[in-house]
Amino acid sequence: MTLNNEVVILLTACVNPNGMSFTVLQNSDERLCQYQNALDWYLKNTAYPIVFVENTNTYIGNEYQEFVNSGRLEFVTFQGNDFPRYLGKGYGEALIIKEALTNSRLMFQCKWVVKITGRLIVTNINSLIKESSKANTFSSACCATVKMCLSYVFITSKPFLDYYFIPRLSDINDSEKGYFEHILYDSVVQWIHAGHSYHYFYNFIKVIGMSGSTGLNYPPCTPKNVFRNFLKALYINMIKREKYIYGM
Template sequence: MQTNYMDDIVLLLTACINPNGMSYTVVQDIELRKKQYRESLSFYLTHTKYKIVFIENSNIDISCLYQKEISEGRLECITFDGNNYDRYLGKGFGEALILNYAYIHSKLIAQSHYIVKITGRVIVENVIELIDSCSLDKKSVYCELGLREKTTVSVFFIAHKDFYPLFLSKRNLINDFSKCYFEKVLFQSIFRMEKGYSS
């Protein structure tokens, strides 16, 4: 990836500091989760030069800790109240709501073309190498696919922002109780895009 692509790419870190008893969420401790998110965010600020959107859905604002990076235009912190939906829908539904909110409200995403979505507590140490290995175009999504299971690994994927309306238009299908997981809907959306469907 050449340096002139730097402004075309934004890292999107999704976060839920207070899971509020969300099912299938192993770490429930708020302070521990906050610490993990801060460690991850610090890694990407230190080890990459990409602009970063950190978006959190339980109304816990940590932007006061990053005023320098925010004022320099390197970081955008968004916090909203988006974790009060029915619990049976599962955390994947909440993840989709986070992506939808970011897509609508983020100024950095509006200024960029490609979104590198990363689950906020995960440190992808080779993130630069992964981005550099991609031949980015509007009709490609880079992620790990499970073709047999028809699912994806969703903690990290790269897509043009035009992919998001297609995927997010199906967000209401996500329901952990019905075993229609975020990863399954993401997989289906990728294949719909490759077949040329827009909705």
């Protein structure tokens, strides 16, 4: 398999939430199983290097040594789940991204980061990556009416993370409704004001898995949902991009 080293899939993980607020899915064994199933899927169904970053010092790399030795897979584990619980899981997610940027060899070498919540299988991730590569900019799904970007999968360059998102880490506070998704949206607005562009996925995001916050499954890939997503992407990308993103 030939690796595309310009693109790295970043899987964020928290095996043991340990009572984290705003997190319905608390069972560590169940979460670990979901992480392993997702990692197995991405190893089998993509051709990209993968960085798996876990923030409760839980190392699962022994079962994947072949991929680690080949340079296809990198594990980063650290204790990053000991912050005040009122900040919420979004703050922890941002710390994981920061840790990856700081300590991952594969992240250091790459140009594009495909951030995915590690328990989820995005079955059309290859199509999303291909679409994003053509757009050549930050790519996600968003909702301007509530000023948020979906956080379970987005694709971006490292400069966006380094200079626009991570510097706003202290703004994330779930107890004050400063959710990860809202800070991500605000960072994208800053990104656009700085002269960059934004791309809304034409492809409907197909997800297997459940939300850790609510315990609910993600929207199904029905013809109606696919069509509505395409129309929304067409409207944002081709007609009203600045008005939609700025919310003005």
